[in-house]
Amino acid sequence: MSAVDAIHARPVTSDNFSRYGRAYDLTDDTDGKVVWTVGDGWNDGFTKTPLIDGGGHLGITRGGQAPWDCRAMERHPLTEEAIFCLAAPVILAVAPASDADQPHRDEIEAFVIAPGQAVVMDRNVWHDACRGVSGSAPYYWMAVCGLGESPWVPVSGGPIKVSAAAGTGSTK
Template identity: 55%
Template sequence: MTLRAIPLTPDAFAPFGRVFDLTGTPGEGVMPMSGEGWRDSYTLAPLIDGPAHLGMTQGPSAPWDCRLMERHPRTEEALFCAGAAIVLAVAPGGTAPAPLAETLRAFIIRPGQVAVMNRGVWHDACRGLKAPTPYYWMATCGLGPDPWVEVSGGPVRVLA
């Protein structure tokens, strides 16, 4: 099975969580500001629904075979780029013991965008759109194990 990543938009990502665009456009929960030679934006509400730890992951490059996914039932998780676009593969949360290959979706997160996954959404580690790429994540850590589980009916080839 093959899956092509699509651009991250609030509508497309709605089944999995929320999207914020910090590139300076007002609305969608973001407040932009600017001054002499600078621009700034921030979210109007806290990014996730609990105390947050900030982490950074170095991901390899797309394309890849998505074989394993994890989920966090006790925290939301926000993902954002460090400087280059990344690709996120997700599957709906729920009571199933494993993500289902036919439900996977993939999104391209560009610099300035933030994807906040709902609690329990299955996800793989992000990959760089064009090259190995570091990215940041924010979640509440230390809440217990969140094991990596094989994709049922997988692997799924994720193309950027």
């Protein structure tokens, strides 16, 4: 049995997510990876480079609620995958990209993605479906689909409980 039986998600930042890919914040007007524009009564931002490499498909997943037992994960060897939420924050559980046949529970980390943020996972990063921080929450994803099977495999070492850290509500 692992020394850690549960992990708590922390708010995602470019720094703490860099092991898995890129994180963007389209809400604070300061992310250097975003182009910011202002008009009469509005402002916006868009990523300086395309969100993922390749012409991605847009999808939506309706995730359950945290906490949950992370029992299985998938990875995509031929595409990056972007995750961004609709209106409520979600938790993404990930494990490092590897040549192993399964992710290991001791390598799993979790991040809260708030509305206005996006993450892009590198190829082969293990991940579970996201869950809402404080209730069921749908979220968008973008990846190149039709590249073969994307098998879900059990987490080596058994499941691990994933939850939001105290005070991780609907804010970043």
